Amino acid sequence: MVCHILDICWVLHFFTMYEADSPSFMQGFGRFVNGIIRTVHYICPYLRLVTMFNLILFGPPGSGKGTQSEKLIARYGFKHLSTGDILRNEIKNGTALGLEAKNLMDQGQLVPDAVVIGMIRTALEQNPGVNGFLFDGFPRTNTQAEALDALLTEKNTSIKVVLALQVSKTELIKRLLNRGLTSGRTDDVNESVIGSRIEEYERKTAAVADHYKKLDKVVYIPGEGGLEQIFTSLSKEIDERS
Numbered sequence: 673m674v675c676h677i678l679d680i681c682w683v684l685h686f687f688t689m690y691e692a693d694s695p696s697f698m699q700g701f702g703r704f705v706n707g708i709i710r711t712v713h714y715i716c717p718y719l720r721l722v723t724m725f726n727l728i729l730f731g732p733p734g735s736g737k738g739t740q741s742e743k744l745i746a747r748y749g750f751k752h753l754s755t756g757d758i759l760r761n762e763i764k765n766g767t768a769l770g771l772e773a774k775n776l777m778d779q780g781q782l783v784p785d786a787v788v789i790g791m792i793r794t795a796l797e798q799n800p801g802v803n804g805f806l807f808d809g810f811p812r813t814n815t816q817a818e819a820l821d822a823l824l825t826e827k828n829t830s831i832k833v834v835l836a837l838q839v840s841k842t843e844l845i846k847r848l849l850n851r852g853l854t855s856g857r858t859d860d861v862n863e864s865v866i867g868s869r870i871e872e873y874e875r876k877t878a879a880v881a882d883h884y885k886k887l888d889k890v891v892y893i894p895g896e897g898g899l900e901q902i903f904t905s906l907s908k909e910i911d912e913r914s
């Protein structure tokens with residue numbers, strides 16, 4: 673910070689001190705250019721953060737969050753943050769966190785808030801220069817939503833919109849069982865585990881939409897039908913706000 677104040681001072685100093693024909697003109701000019709470059713470098717990350725587009729793709733398990741995320745990332749270049757993917761990666765790598773998460777995920781329960789909030793904090797810190805984040809499967813509780821808002825405020829940015837996919841329970845169960853045939857995901861193969869995941873959603877996650885409704889950020893999108901048709905509806909909402 674002090675360095676950048678000094679850079680700005682050099683820019684001002686140049687304007688007030690040097691005559692174009694003075695011997696130290698070139699030296700002053702060099703510092704002037706350097707000061708400009710470093711000042712722009714200093715300011716740009718802040719401009720980027722203020723203009724970032726962050727969105728939450730929201731919905732029950734099997735509503736198409738992961739599926740549509742892939743398409744949105746390809747079109748808009750968001751940084752994808754899927755807590756489900758991060759947790760499955762921890763499981764694959766056999767970490768202590770992964771072992772704890774696996775137990776809960778296999779029963780269709782949510783992983784503790786502190787764990788996923790920590791994961792998101794790390795992911796935000798590891799990606800300082802992106803155009804925006806697409807949060808997929810996060811936040812899943814009001815505690816997570818409040819933590820996310822606070823983390824984004826710390827970084828001078830916020831959630832622009834919550835796109836909430838609406839899909840009937842029968843369709844959700846059908847999709848997840850179908851995915852279970854090929855995905856190798858232990859939480860997709862058993863209908864009672866799928867039922868628990870939907871119950872967890874209704875008990876703990878649905879309220880997250882109310883949190884963002886109060887901030888007038890929720891848009892409901894019909895999540896049944898063709899992938900392209902749903903993608904067009906999601907894209908339209910993003911384009912209107914970009």
Ligand code: B4P
Nearest residue numbers: 733734735736737738739755756777781782783809847851
């Ligand atoms: P996630 O990985 O988030 O998985 P999900 O909700 O089951 O799936 P998603 O919604 O992304 O799947 P999609 O519809 O795209 O969570 C898994 C578990 O991790 C949770 O149960 C929890 O234990 C834990 N967890 C994750 N985040 C957490 C958090 N923040 N806090 C605590 N715990 C957390 O796909 C489903 C199927 O539908 C696919 O086969 C797809 O091809 C199909 N499909 C999609 N769109 C379709 C369409 N329009 N028509 C027909 N089929 C479609």
